[in-house]
Amino acid sequence: MAETTAELEAGFLHTVESDQRIEPRDWMPEGYRRSLIRQIAQHAHSEIIGMQPEGNWLTRAPSLRRKAILMAKVQDEAGHGLYLYSAAETLGADRADLTDALIAGQQKYSSIFNYPALTFADVGVIGWLVDGAAICNQVPLCRSSFGPYGRAMIRVCKEESFHQRQGYELLLTMMKGTEEQRAMVQESVNRWWWPALMMFGPPDDRSPNSAQSMKWKIKRHSNDELRQRFVDMSVPQAQVLGVTFPDPDLAWNAERGSYDFGEPDWQEFTEVVTGRGATSIERIANRRAAHENGGWVREAAIAFAARSDEGAHHE
Numbered sequence: 001m002a003e004t005t006a007e008l009e010a011g012f013l014h015t016v017e018s019d020q021r022i023e024p025r026d027w028m029p030e031g032y033r034r035s036l037i038r039q040i041a042q043h044a045h046s047e048i049i050g051m052q053p054e055g056n057w058l059t060r061a062p063s064l065r066r067k068a069i070l071m072a073k074v075q076d077e078a079g080h081g082l083y084l085y086s087a088a089e090t091l092g093a094d095r096a097d098l099t100d101a102l103i104a105g106q107q108k109y110s111s112i113f114n115y116p117a118l119t120f121a122d123v124g125v126i127g128w129l130v131d132g133a134a135i136c137n138q139v140p141l142c143r144s145s146f147g148p149y150g151r152a153m154i155r156v157c158k159e160e161s162f163h164q165r166q167g168y169e170l171l172l173t174m175m176k177g178t179e180e181q182r183a184m185v186q187e188s189v190n191r192w193w194w195p196a197l198m199m200f201g202p203p204d205d206r207s208p209n210s211a212q213s214m215k216w217k218i219k220r221h222s223n224d225e226l227r228q229r230f231v232d233m234s235v236p237q238a239q240v241l242g243v244t245f246p247d248p249d250l251a252w253n254a255e256r257g258s259y260d261f262g263e264p265d266w267q268e269f270t271e272v273v274t275g276r277g278a279t280s281i282e283r284i285a286n287r288r289a290a291h292e293n294g295g296w297v298r299e300a301a302i303a304f305a306a307r308s309d310e311g312a313h314h315e
């Protein structure tokens with residue numbers, strides 16, 4: 001006998017609450033499916049758009065070694081986008097539709113990628129702080145209740161950890177260089193610190209989807225919790241590096257066993273995340289151009305697939 005919706009819902013909640021995975025063919029509430037598609041698409045778009053700020057430095061990397069490292073890193077981000085679009089497709093989304101929504105400006109991506117990479121030190125700081133913040137966000141997602149998302153995250157996190165180290169190593173090298181190089185690193189840290197803190201999203205009391213996502217175990221920790229974890233992790237790394245963060249309120253709080261820190265400019269966050277950041281228009285225009293220029297590849301692939309199908313029929 002067919003199960004009622006209430007029974008299906010109870011079964012779903014039981015699976016989630018006992019820390020089992022929901023798989024694509026399992027019954028799931030429409031809200032869960034929609035939330036996941038939104039979150040995974042936003043994540044996939046961030047990986048793909050995130051190739052641009054650093055991609056900007058590929059032709060100007062200061063040595064062959066740095067160029068090879070940066071190329072590998074930017075290619076990894078393309079791969080992350082592909083795993084994630086595939087995970088979204090297991091929920092019934094169509095990747096072509098998701099790309100269309102991105103280039104039409106209908107779906108968001110991380111606010112961080114609307115800031116420009118102005119110096120080569122930015123390549124290091126993006127690796128250290130931006131990929132570092134991404135790791136804080138993504139390690140708990142490896143245990144996301146939705147199977148394909150969690151499994152994609154395991155691979156992604158391994159690569160992100162390489163990205164973070166390459167960034168930090170680049171900065172260590174620059175800090176051992178000239179006075180000008182050290183100043184370049186500090187200037188870059190000053191520009192990226194606050195946007196990196198904003199990557200965790202708005203404070204918990206202003207984060208509309210958080211509570212439900214945590215109940216469904218799509219998310220495991222709140223935005224503020226992850227932000228705190230990132231600050232606590234980054235301060236000692238900054239000390240080793242010999243740079244400071246541009247926050248006069250940053251101070252060790254012995255009682256809490258954590259660092260206190262100032263409030264990011266949430267007005268700026270809203271501007272940037274809704275497409276009014278310094279490079280928002282350029283990012284989308286580049287993505288649109290890449291999509292349109294790649295049209296012939298998609299057509300050729302479809303034509304080739306149709307021909308091989310025909311071939312199979314004649315055999």
Ligand SMILES: [Fe+2]
Nearest residue numbers: 047076077080
């Ligand atoms: Fe990535």
Ligand SMILES: [Fe+2]
Nearest residue numbers: 077131160163
């Ligand atoms: Fe990365």
